[in-house]
Amino acid sequence: MATASDTAARPGNRTLPRAGLILGALLVCAAVATLVGARYGLLLLIGLGFGIVLEGFRFGFAGPWRRTIRERDPAGTVAQLVSIALVALAAFPLLATHGEELIGAHAPIGFAMVGGAFVFGACMQIVMGCGSGTLVNAGSGNPVSLVALPFFAIGSFFGASHLLWWTSLGSAPTVALSGTTGLVVTLVALVAVAAFLWWRAPAEKRTIPRRMWLAAICLAGLAIANLVVAGQPWGVVYGLGLWAAKGATALGADVSASGFWSTPGNVERLAQPILTDVTSLTNFGIIGGAFLVAAWRSSLSNGLPSLPARAWVATIVAGFLLGYSSRLAFGCNVGAFFSGISTGSLHGWAWFAAAFGGAYYGIKLRPVLGLEARS
Numbered sequence: 001m002a003t004a005s006d007t008a009a010r011p012g013n014r015t016l017p018r019a020g021l022i023l024g025a026l027l028v029c030a031a032v033a034t035l036v037g038a039r040y041g042l043l044l045l046i047g048l049g050f051g052i053v054l055e056g057f058r059f060g061f062a063g064p065w066r067r068t069i070r071e072r073d074p075a076g077t078v079a080q081l082v083s084i085a086l087v088a089l090a091a092f093p094l095l096a097t098h099g100e101e102l103i104g105a106h107a108p109i110g111f112a113m114v115g116g117a118f119v120f121g122a123c124m125q126i127v128m129g130c131g132s133g134t135l136v137n138a139g140s141g142n143p144v145s146l147v148a149l150p151f152f153a154i155g156s157f158f159g160a161s162h163l164l165w166w167t168s169l170g171s172a173p174t175v176a177l178s179g180t181t182g183l184v185v186t187l188v189a190l191v192a193v194a195a196f197l198w199w200r201a202p203a204e205k206r207t208i209p210r211r212m213w214l215a216a217i218c219l220a221g222l223a224i225a226n227l228v229v230a231g232q233p234w235g236v237v238y239g240l241g242l243w244a245a246k247g248a249t250a251l252g253a254d255v256s257a258s259g260f261w262s263t264p265g266n267v268e269r270l271a272q273p274i275l276t277d278v279t280s281l282t283n284f285g286i287i288g289g290a291f292l293v294a295a296w297r298s299s300l301s302n303g304l305p306s307l308p309a310r311a312w313v314a315t316i317v318a319g320f321l322l323g324y325s326s327r328l329a330f331g332c333n334v335g336a337f338f339s340g341i342s343t344g345s346l347h348g349w350a351w352f353a354a355a356f357g358g359a360y361y362g363i364k365l366r367p368v369l370g371l372e373a374r375s
Contacts (some may be wrong), residue, residue, distance in 0.1 A: 021292050028288070036275045042229050043278055047285015048292070049222045050234070051315045054136045054340070055290040057215035059332040061130045065121075065359045074197035079212040081194045086220035087185055087342035089225060092183040093293075095343060104343030105233040107330035109350045112173025116159075116328030117336065117351040121305075121358025126318040126331070126365055131236035131332030134322070139290030141301035144371075147312065148319030155323025156241030157248065164259040166264055166328050174312055177344035186344060208271045223342070230278040233339030236286075239279035245270060311370035328357075 025048055033041025054060055064076020095104055108115065122132040127148045130138045133154055137145030177185055198206055226234045245261055249270060255261040261270065274280050294300045326332040329351055331340060337355065340348025366372050 001029075012285040013227065018296055021295055022145075025288060025292055032275055032281070039229060040281055043226070043281040044285045044288075045224050046222055046229065048289040049285070050132070050219070050282060051136060051139060051286040051289020051291075052293055053215055053218045053222065053289075054132060055140055055293040057183070057211045057218075059212060059215035060133045061337075061366045062124045062133050062359075065356065066125060066128075066363055068197060069356075069360055069363060070077060071205070072201050072320040074194075074201045075208045075212055076203070078194045078197055079208055079216045081190045082213075083216035083220045083223075084338055084342045085190045087223045087338075088186050088190075088344075090184075091233070091343050092180075094224075094227065096179055097142060099315045101231055102178060102227060103232050103365065104345060105235065105335055105339035105348070106174050106176040106343065106345040107336070107340070107347045108167075108171040109172045109347045110167055110328075111169045112166035112328045113171065113330060113347060114350060114354045116166075116325040117354035118358035119325035120329055120332060121355030121363065122362035123277050123318040123322045123358075125359050125362030125372065126369065127315055127322065130334070131322070131326060132334050134319075135236065139287035141291075141295035141297070141306060142305065143283065143301060143329075144315050147315050147323065148314035150164035150311070151316050151319030152323040153240040153244040155325075156237050156327050157244035157323070159324035159327025160238075160245075161255070161258040162242045163327060166367075173345040177346070186341065189349070190341070211248070223338070226282060227343075230282075231367055232278065233335070233343055234282065235279050235331060235335035235339060236283060237323070237332050237335055239277060239281075239283040240323060241327060242269060242277055242280060243274070246274065266295065282300050292347065308370040314365075314369040314371065 002261075019024065029041045029045045029048070031041075032044050059076070059079070067073040067075075068077045077373060091104070095102055124133070127134065127144055129142075129145050129148070131152075134145045134149055138149045155198065164374075178185075223234045245255055245266075249255060255270070269277055291300075322332075326336075330336055330347060331351070333355070336348055338353040340351060342348075
């Protein structure tokens with residue numbers, strides 16, 4: 001005779017809770033669509049897709065870079081480049097034919113941008129999460145990311161507040177590739193980087209798992225949908241800074257002295273409901289999508305890991321620096337690297353080089369800060 005515990009353990013008995021998770025997510029999207037408009041409900045749904053893909057396929061940015069640097073395993077990084085190429089194939093023609101409706105993730109290269117990308121690359125290895133990775137890990141209950149996320153938002157707010165001073169140190173004009181020539185140059189560069197990583201990898205690691213191919217394709221499809229629906233490429237950092245800015249104004253702070261937050265567009269966004277900000281919606285969706293997958297798998301993290309005090313201090317500092325540095329660098333792995341390159345911005349390539357260099361040193365810092373055992 002089956003006991004009550006045996007019955008509860010049967011996989012079939014998880015059908016109802018899982019159906020409830022899906023129904024609840026769809027109802028939230030429908031509620032947003034009803035309250036603020038169909039476009040915003042769709043963006044939240046796209047954000048859920050990002051979170052489901054990133055958590056469901058165990059696909060991200062920090063982990064693959066770490067494996068590329070430490071183990072010469074290029075699979076994850078090459079899959080990222082494939083996904084960027086797929087987005088570029090759609091984004092370049094869309095931007096060329098709908099330039100009045102769509103914008104690319106274009107920004108100038110400057111001292112602050114390069115330095116910010118380097119610091120971001122180091123810090124994302126310290127907390128093992130970039131912008132999207134921190135959201136995903138927080139959604140799945142990872143304690144380190146749950147601690148880092150609010151400081152990421154605060155850092156993004158202060159980084160934006162100081163952005164004009166930092167950019168005054170010097171930057172080149174914004175360079176954006178466009179048209180057929182720009183697309184070909186971008187694709188050739190992506191192939192060249194992927195080929196180099198493949199060439200330097202050991203023979204036994206020259207393979208890309210099926211899940212990574214699927215993740216790259218799904219992520220590209222969602223990023224293209226985000227560009228079309230939002231009118232701008234997929235991003236993360238601005239939404240986090242906006243959350244902190246709204247929190248600061250709610251507590252009585254005056255942000256009008258900031259050259260960034262006092263611009264008409266940002267003043268308008270501060271005054272509007274958070275559910276009308278396209279970046280915030282996809283950020284909420286990423287957290288929710290990761291939660292759905294973790295709950296579906298019954299793999300939500302429980303309790304705090306046994307880490308020394310210096311590790312938690314490092315997490316807080318690194319979380320703040322993630323937000324601050326990514327604002328100076330005009331984005332994180334998503335907004336600068338993924339969306340920047342896929343829409344033709346030269347700064348995306350500079351960001352990639354600087355952040356990858358920073359990641360090398362961030363990996364070395366982890367054991368020093370007590371976040372992992374020394375190898």
